[in-house]
Amino acid sequence: MTELALAAFAAASDSHVVSRPRGGRFAHFAAAFDERRYLGELERRGIRFLARSDPAFPPLLAAIHDPPAGLFLRGAGGPALLAGPAVAIVGARACSAYGGGVARMLARELASAGLVVVSGLARGVDGEAHRGALEAGGSTVAVLGCGVDRDYPAAHARLAAEIAGKGLGLVVSEYAPGVAPAPWRFPARNRIVAGLAAVTVVVEAREGSGALITADFALEEGREVLAVPGEITSTLSAGSNGLLRLGATPLTRPEDVLELFGLEAARAEPVALGAAAQTVLERLQEEPRGADAIGRATGLDAGDVAAALAELELAGLVAEDAGVYRGVMPPD
């Protein structure tokens, strides 16, 4: 199993290695490398290694131009998870409330229909995508640009633990445990995100952002790329709208993705909404509003508005950010 030695060598030499390098340094390293001890140490820390040559290695990822030597896996999910039908949801770290809400809703809907949601555990869209999948009780895979034992970003340490702990998720990386995050590793990470998924969805991306790199990888490998239309006046959506101009499929409802997999939407029976909640939802489907503005638009008093909004939030139809409520489901 020289792949493990390769991965350990990459970590030791702080470089990116996917195939056996020529030259004496690696030979020297491989000769001294004690694979049994290394595997024992991994096992003690609850981390598994899935080599490229392993039959369980995800075929989609193996098919890319430069597949990694192997993947380090942390979490209760099995390697079969990586081979299942997967969709990558990627986007801006500094996303808008709209982007965050859409990412979460999409992940929730797609995960509950049985797709594995792959993303990069970054702030913003990535994090919302993982959360949405967890919320639906679905599977999700977080691909890191550092060792799987490093919680990066630190703010998502709890999210990472949740993904690894719930039995339905995996935190994976081609980098050995202990490897620190570095800017040059993230584009390499993005190729794995795109490589694991048959379909990549870009929710919100600035011009030249990491999410577009992921989309480029996906296109190079001939995978399907969808983009969520954003406001044409917002720099946050310039990249994703640019993809649409280039011919990416616009995503306006979760079914757009499901149809590519030949799946049906796992529609739970529609939630019965109270009359007040229905009225409030209709107003919010027009535009995002604060609680007081909703009160004025509907004529409901503050207590009834609060109750209606909580009902809609619980039903997953509305999300709040900084006091502004917005609808998160595409209108029927």
Next chain:
Amino acid sequence: MLARAVTYALIGLEPRRVEVEAHLQLGVPSFAIVGLADRACQEAKERVRSGVASAELEWPRRRITVNLAPAELRKVGSGFDLPIALAILAASRQIPPERVFEHAAFGELALDGRVRPVGGVLAVAEGAYREGLGRLVCAAESMPEAELAPIEVVPVEHLAVAVAYFRGERDPPPYVSRNGLPPALPVPDLADVLGQQRARRALELAAVGGHNLLFAGPPGTGKTMLGRRLPGILPPLDREQAIEVTRIHSVAGVLHPERPLVAAPPFRAPHHSASVAAIVGGGPGPRPGEASLAHRGVLLLDELPEFQRSALEALRQPLEDGTISIARAGGRALFPARFQLVGTMNLCPCGGRGDPAAECSCSPQRLASFRDKLSRALVDRFDLVVTVPRPRAHELAAECGEPSAAVLPRVVAARERLAAGAPSRTGAADDLLARAVERMPLSARGRARVARVAATAAVLAQSERVEAEHVAEALAYRTPREMAA
């Protein structure tokens, strides 16, 4: 020759009997005060000597020793001036010693012999009453405050008046206020607030249920203005509570001399630069802090994340059990501090978040450290969290809201119903709460908070049971995930 006067030292709010013994001996004239007296207390020597001279009394040409017993108790402040002067005058037989010993005395002397008021008179008067001393000699200006205790007060303007009283030459003149009663301070009214229906609703719920309330939002949305209007919709204190609050304010020396009884719920808004000691109390002879001064009232912490973390952490004890205990080598002082906490904060360090007119320029790191600064444990104590977005122009042109006078009766009535027993939840309400714990998700503490607020909403709606709609409303005021995590 020996004589004694009685006074009280305050440990926190608790009066401890102190006997002031004056002993005159033959020898080189001198004057010493012993018995663990602090600086202000040692300086009593000069004030007492001048005061006695100014009252045209005789300063004994003896070796004078004054002992403040018990000697192990630390004596702080200037309230011992009057009893020291009386003890010396009694020891030199210028006034009858047995009469002096029947009175408690408390007050500071001016160099011209006038008696000045000192903070804490109410607690001293209560101490005297509890020990069966019938009369308290104190400054005339302290009379309205001392009279709140069931004790006979002898107000003296000047040391000479006290001497004349003890000699039985005349009764002290009745106390006449020179200033007249000042107008009551206006309490900010809710009528000044335009729109802000949700925040108003939250204030009303907070007033009924005594919930702690946090307003978050960009600068200039009226968070502080709203917070300042909570006391105006709280019912007045009953007599017992008023005395309790007055005692604290008296010890801190913040009472208005002409209007000593604090009948309205107090409102305190310390600046965010306040130290731990300023907030929870402290100092060598511990003095109450802002949290105790807000007892039975409202403590407003404006710009919550700007406060020292240690000061916020120190608030956890009073928020839990309503008291602050300050341990000192000399003993432990207990201050009541059952206040309602109102906090305000921006949503991010630059203040741009939540403001459509300004883009937030905070880096994620800066945002994270801003939220880290908020003590998780403290955020957990806010039952109601209301995000106040920036209102739009046409909202500001909206109707003026209900005045506080219209809200107050509803609050009073609902409080009475709540005091009679919190309503129980219906099955539907329980289901909704369980679903929220699963979906939102809510922590165990968060669930308890929502349940409390739901009960308040039900009581305010005059409902017999807590219905699902009340739970739903309470859920809307839960702590946002970004603040809780």
